[in-house]
Amino acid sequence: MTQHDLESLRTQVDELNLKILQLINERAEVIQEIGKIKEKQGVNRYDPLRERHMLDLLRENNNGPLSQSVVDHIFKEIFKTALNLQEDDHRKALLV
């Protein structure tokens, strides 16, 4: 293992970061669409059953090396920021 290997691994991390960035933005776009439907239906955006379902599905498909508690933690942060985005949209909608 050399400095060259380290640079090559870091390039891999950079590429993975950009792919993750793209996917969390795509996810946010879909969540915005869901928010619009819920808005029309007049139902609450936060749905603990739906969140439970998503975490269960992740648990069933997690082959590591990240532990489930770490995966839960990261995704709860992603869920939270998605909800905030919906709230922002809601506030903007109220202002127009």
Add this chain to the structure above:
Amino acid sequence: MTQHDLESLRTQVDELNLKILQLINERAEVIQEIGKIKEKQGVNRYDPLRERHMLDLLRENNNGPLSQSVVDHIFKEIFKTALNLQEDDHRKALLV
């Protein structure tokens, strides 16, 4: 927009979640490799300059809808858990 659309959008979110799960696990594997090299070199795992570089690259490539502060927040959580994973490996290495 109907209940059917909502279900279809939720399926999209589930699929995106699984892709994100796969990528953060792939990323964790590469980070473990980096940790092993740094271990041999005897250098500190936490590298604030490298973290700054990664966040800058994400900023340059973020086309939204997630704001940069949200992207920073999610990735800092991902960085943190990756470091913990390295520390776990380090502790295991010390025990054998």
